[in-house]
Amino acid sequence: MTSDTRLLPHSRNGWLMLTAGAVALAIAPQFLPLYYVELGTSALIAAMLALSMQVLVGATGLVSLGHGAFYGLAAYTVYLVSPESAAQPMWLTLPLAMAVAGLAAFLVGLLSIRTSGFFFLMVTLAFGQMIFFIFHDTKLGGGTDGAYLGKPLISAFGATFDLPRRQRPLGIYYVALIQLMLMYAGLALLLKTLFGRALEGIKVNEHRMRAIGYDTYTIKLIAFTLAGSLAGAAGHMWALHRGFVNPEIVGWHQSAEALLMILLGGLGSLHGPILGALALTGLGEATQVLTEVSKAPYVPEKIAALLRLLGERKLLVEGLVILAVVIMLPRGLAGIGSKRLDKSGGGHA
């Protein structure tokens, strides 16, 4: 029994690869056209949301379908304080968005933490949908059509970084990347603390944790609130990136997608959700590559036709890849190349 958490890399090589990935993400935009930089920002935001959800799913064993609601709620908070006509600085909007999302998560958690398993999933879905319908059915946030907002100004310590228009997407990319890295680092440190160990204990066997004296209700509530406010950071980043809110970002689909990224990337590691988010976003683009390949002169006509078909069918490729992952890689993408046997036995089979 080592004192290290399961969710972090287990060897120096693992940490090296993680660092290499972070460096690659940091230098990639310098060589990519703006379109891919913006796509990259979307992927990083999805990664932030998925990573915040991993606090619940991977670390504590709580599967929530209301998580996306906190993300959307944060984006709407930005809309309410930073309207299109008067953009506010980020040092104001970010803490506020995180606080509102965290408060909502605290209130939802207060009621729903008592349930577990499938029931927890459905209660959180119910509360998430309530938040969704508040924005969908009332005029509070522009109704079903959504609304434009003033993108928060990137500023800190009194200085505002106002980039020339053409470079703004690059600046936003780095803001997202820095937040994602901070979130990962913060969570990695947290998981090594006694609190983090307690979360994992709850995931493996909650009854035993309670029996040895842990107040598992409070611990889970803290985790739920923390995850909600981190989802708020991701939602704030979405508003900063897109400058637009609509009810869709609050709906349960958002949670399902984040869950999908976690499952695709791997439940058993903190970096899995990031891998899953990047892979899922990249997959949509990769289909276009197939179309390009089909145009090459030496490709037989039948294969070219198949490639063209797949190139046009993004969801088909996505579906087939997910199917292949769930059948062949029970531990997700992060499990590739890892020889360590899974002794955690997370959940019952």
Place this chain on the structure above:
Amino acid sequence: MSLPSFLAQSLNGLQYGLLLFLISSGLTLIFGVLGVINLAHGSLYMVGAYVAFVVARATGSLWLALPVAVLSGIVLGSLLERFLFRFFYKREHLDQVLLTFALILLFEEGRSLSVGNDFYSVPIPQALNFSIPIVEGFSYAAYRFVVIGVCLALAAALFLWIERSKMGAIIRAAAEKPEMVDALGIDPRRVHLTVFAVGTALALTAGALNAPLSSVYPNMGDNLLIISFVVVVIGGLGSVTGAFWSALLIGMIDTMGKAYAPAVAGLAIYVLMAGVLLWRPSGLFGQRA
């Protein structure tokens, strides 16, 4: 609120509730007996609607659509169970979520490849294309009565099958104590195959029945999937009787809400579900654990 409009909304609510029952009874059986969270259940409803559309377009009438939908449901359900789901009973719930999510995407693409992404209406059969006068100044579409009738007949058949037949008794036993069913030497594979095929056929039938009322369009099963889960949870997991009453309740609340209180209609059923789950987690009709 006038009497005719209230009557119309009540009948609409009843019809919607019965339709929800066809979808959620399959969902609750599959969850209760097989332990599978089938997110693709809404897609099966969509498949049924498109089967009706394709049959109606090819033959020019809707009469054949219902039997074709039932048959294709049984075949599709059996194939899915035999070649896919069977290997996932022992896997974690989250793997099933991933699997069935992939199936949603594949069903949608299959639909898009074979029929396209356009919105199609499905004509009501000529013989039923009239309204029945109920009270002064109010008449109700005959086809909606037919849907209500067919749903009630199917519900009755389902109850009879589950309460009176030997297979039904095994299914009830399997939903409650699967270990006992194994211990008695009953081959669980046949039970699983039957339940999955029946559940699938019910979803396809619902889609086919409702196609003339809802028209057919991409992602049409999406919204119904979540509502059906709400029905299943309120009714109690695995309980067909529970699914029946809770489907009627949800159908009524949703329809009445949309007609008379649109600002809170969407909210209402989720408030109800959260309330039920917190007050009585095993559902209104489920047995207390």
